[in-house]
Amino acid sequence: MHGIFTIFRKEMEDHFSSIRFLLISALIVMVGVIIASMVGMSIQEESKGMAKPTFIFLWLFTSTGKLFSFVQFIGFFGPLIGIFLGFDAINRERVSRTLSKLLSQPIYRDSVINAKFLSGVAMIAIVLVAIVLIISGLGIRLIGVVPGGEEIWRLVIYLVASILYISFWLGISILFSVIFRSTATSALASLAVWIFFSFFVSLGAGALANAISPVSQSASGIDVDAALRNAQIQRTISLFSPMTLYSDATTTILDPMRKTTQALILMGPLERISLSRFQNPLPLLQSLFIVIPHLISIVAITLLCFGVCYLIFMRQEIRTI
Amino acid sequence: MENQTIIEAEGLTKKYGHQTAVNNLYLQIREGEVFGFLGPNGAGKTTTLLMFLGLTEPTSGKVRVIGFDPTRDPFHVKEKVGYLPENVGFYDDMDARQNLQYIARLNRIPDRISADRITESLKVVDLLEEVGKKVGTYSKGMRQRLGIAEVLMKEPKLIFLDEPTIGLDPDGTNRMLDLIHSLSREKNITIFLSSHLLDQVQRICDRVGIMIKGDLVAMGPIEELAKKKLGVDKEHYTLEEIYMKYFKEA
Numbered sequence: 262m263h264g265i266f267t268i269f270r271k272e273m274e275d276h277f278s279s280i281r282f283l284l285i286s287a288l289i290v291m292v293g294v295i296i297a298s299m300v301g302m303s304i305q306e307e308s309k310g311m312a313k314p315t316f317i318f319l320w321l322f323t324s325t326g327k328l329f330s331f332v333q334f335i336g337f338f339g340p341l342i343g344i345f346l347g348f349d350a351i352n353r354e355r356v357s358r359t360l361s362k363l364l365s366q367p368i369y370r371d372s373v374i375n376a377k378f379l380s381g382v383a384m385i386a387i388v389l390v391a392i393v394l395i396i397s398g399l400g401i402r403l404i405g406v407v408p409g410g411e412e413i414w415r416l417v418i419y420l421v422a423s424i425l426y427i428s429f430w431l432g433i434s435i436l437f438s439v440i441f442r443s444t445a446t447s448a449l450a451s452l453a454v455w456i457f458f459s460f461f462v463s464l465g466a467g468a469l470a471n472a473i474s475p476v477s478q479s480a481s482g483i484d485v486d487a488a489l490r491n492a493q494i495q496r497t498i499s500l501f502s503p504m505t506l507y508s509d510a511t512t513t514i515l516d517p518m519r520k521t522t523q524a525l526i527l528m529g530p531l532e533r534i535s536l537s538r539f540q541n542p543l544p545l546l547q548s549l550f551i552v553i554p555h556l557i558s559i560v561a562i563t564l565l566c567f568g569v570c571y572l573i574f575m576r577q578e579i580r581t582i
Numbered sequence: 583m584e585n586q587t588i589i590e591a592e593g594l595t596k597k598y599g600h601q602t603a604v605n606n607l608y609l610q611i612r613e614g615e616v617f618g619f620l621g622p623n624g625a626g627k628t629t630t631l632l633m634f635l636g637l638t639e640p641t642s643g644k645v646r647v648i649g650f651d652p653t654r655d656p657f658h659v660k661e662k663v664g665y666l667p668e669n670v671g672f673y674d675d676m677d678a679r680q681n682l683q684y685i686a687r688l689n690r691i692p693d694r695i696s697a698d699r700i701t702e703s704l705k706v707v708d709l710l711e712e713v714g715k716k717v718g719t720y721s722k723g724m725r726q727r728l729g730i731a732e733v734l735m736k737e738p739k740l741i742f743l744d745e746p747t748i749g750l751d752p753d754g755t756n757r758m759l760d761l762i763h764s765l766s767r768e769k770n771i772t773i774f775l776s777s778h779l780l781d782q783v784q785r786i787c788d789r790v791g792i793m794i795k796g797d798l799v800a801m802g803p804i805e806e807l808a809k810k811k812l813g814v815d816k817e818h819y820t821l822e823e824i825y826m827k828y829f830k831e832a
C-alpha cells in the first residue's frame with residue numbers, strides 16, 4: 262500500500278507539471294466550455310418570455326449547437342485526455358532506466374502499474390469535474406435556472422460514465438506503453454485505435470449492414486423488415502465501439518425525453534404525434550435502468566483492458582537491455 | 583563476524599529457453615568482504631544479480647541473501663540490500679535530492695530522517711555542491727556516484743554493484759574504486775561487484791569469482807588463483823593473465 266501511495270503522489274506531481282497534459286486539457290476545457298456557452302446563449306434567446314421547460318439545464322450539455330453538443334464533443338475528443346495521460350506511463354521509465362531501479366525497491370511490482378492507472382483516473386476525474394462545474398456555473402448565469410436535484414443526479418451519473426469511458430482509453434494507452442518500448446510507437450498505436458473506433462467502426466457497421474441486409478427502394482416503398490434488420494445489424498456492430506456505448510448511455514441519461522438508447526425507431530406518423538403530445542420525461546431510475554447495461558459494458562472493457570495490461574506487465578522480464 | 587555468510591547460492595541455474603545464462607552456481611560470500619564477480623559480456627553476471635534480488639526467478643537451485651530467500655521473499659531482500667543496476671537511470675527533470683527523496687519514500691524512510699541521510703550520502707560521494715542541479719545535466723561519473731549515494735541512503739549491510747565503472751574515464755574509475763573500497767573499510771559494508779574490466783577491480787577485491795558462459799570457473803583470492811594457474815610465484819601477475827588461462831580452457 263505504501264508503495265502505491267508514494268508512486269501515486271509522484272505521478273500526480275508529474276501530471277500537474279506536464280506541459281503536454283496541461284495543454285491538451287486546457288484545450289478540451291476551453292472548447293467544451295465554448296460549445297456549452299454558445300448553446301446556453303441560444304437557449305436564453307429562444308426561451309425569452311416562455312415558461313422554462315423542465316430539464317432545461319441539461320440542454321446545455323445535450324443540445325447541438327453549431328457543430329455538436331458538449332456530450333458529443335467529450336465522447337469524441339475526451340479519449341485524448343486518457344491517451345495523453347497514459348501512453349508513456351511505463352516505457353518512459355524503461356527508456357530512462359528508472360523502472361528496474363523502481364522495482365528493486367521494497368515495493369510490490371503491481372504497485373507501479375496500479376499507481377499509474379489510479380493517478381490517471383484521478384486526473385481524468387479532476388479535469389471532467391472542472392469542466393462540468395465551469396459549464397454549470399456559466400449555465401446558471403446565462404439561463405438563470407438553478408439545476409434541480411434530479412438534474413444534479415443525472416449530471417453525476419454522466420460524470421461517472423465519462424470518467425469510466427476515458428479511463429478505458431487510459432487503459433488502452435497504458436497497455437501500449439507496456440508493450441512498446443518507444444513512446445512514439447505507443448502514442449501512435451493509441452491514436453490509431455482511437456481513429457479506428459471513431460471513424461471506421463461506424464462506417465464499417467453501415468457497410469456491413471448494407472451487405473448483409475440491403476434495403477431496396479422499390480415502387481411499393483421500402484421493405485420494412487429489411488430496413489429494421491439493417492438498423493439492428495448496424496447497431497449491434499457499432500456497440501462494439503466504446504464510443505457508441507458511451508454516447509448511447511450519456512444521451513439517455515442526460516435527456517429524459519429519450520426512452521431508449523436505440524437511434525432508429527420505426528413508428529407511424531399518428532403514433533409519433535400522439536407520443537410527442539403525451540410525452541413525459543422518464544424518471545431518473547428508469548433512465549438509469551436503460552443505461553446500466555451500457556455502463557457495465559464500459560466498466561467491463563476498461564477492466565479487461567487494464568487486466569491484460571497488468572498481466573503483461575507482471576510477466577515481463579525486468580532487464581533493461 | 584568475518585565468517586558470517588551473507589550470500590549463499592546452491593546449484594543456482596537460470597535458463598532462457600535453451601540457453602543457459604547461469605549454470606549450477608555454488609557461491610558463499612562472507613560478511614564484510616569485497617567480492618569481484620568477473621567475466622566477459624554475456625557471462626551471466628547480471629542474471630545472477632537479478633536472481634539474488636528476486637527480480638528474476640531461478641530455473642532451479644537455492645539462494646539465500648541476508649537470511650531470506652529472494653524468490654519467495656523479495657520484499658525483505660530489497661528492503662535490506664542496496665542495488666546499483668548497470669547504467670542506472672534517474673528522473674532527469676528532478677534534482678539529486680528529489681531523486682533520492684523519492685527512493686527514500688519508497689523505502690518507507692520518513693522525510694525528516696531521509697533529509698539528513700541524503701545530505702550525508704551525497705557528501706560521501708562528493709556531490710553536495712551539485713545537489714540543486716537537475717540530474718539531466720550530470721556527467722556519467724556524477725550519475726554513477728549519485729547511484730552509490732542512493733544505495734547508501736538505505737544504510738544497507740550488503741551492496742550489489744553491476745559494472746560500477748562502465749563508461750567512466752580513468753580518473754572517474756579510480757574515484758569510484760576508491761569510494762567502493764572506503765565503503766567496505768569504513769562502513770563495513772559487504773560489496774558484491776560485477777565487472778568485465780578485470781584489471782580495474784583487481785586492486786580492491788578480497789576475492790574474485792570468474793564466470794565464463796554461465797559457469798563459475800574459479801573463485802578465491804587473486805594471489806591464490808595466480809599461484810594455481812600461473813604456477814610460479816611471479817612478482818607481477820595480472821588478473822588478465824589468470825583470466826586468459828581460464829578463458830582458453832573453457
Ligand SMILES: Nc1ncnc2c1ncn2[C@@H]1O[C@H](COP(=O)(O)OP(=O)(O)O)[C@@H](O)[C@H]1O
Binds near residue numbers: 598626
Ligand atoms: N531476457 C532474456 N532472454 C533471453 N536471453 C537472455 C535474457 N537476458 C539475458 N539473456 C542471456 O543470458 C546471458 C547472460 O546475460 P547477462 O547476465 O546479462 O551477462 P553479463 O551481465 O555477464 O554480461 C547472455 O547470453 C544473454 O544473451
Ligand SMILES: [Mg+2]
Binds near residue numbers: 624628629744745
Ligand atoms: Mg551485465
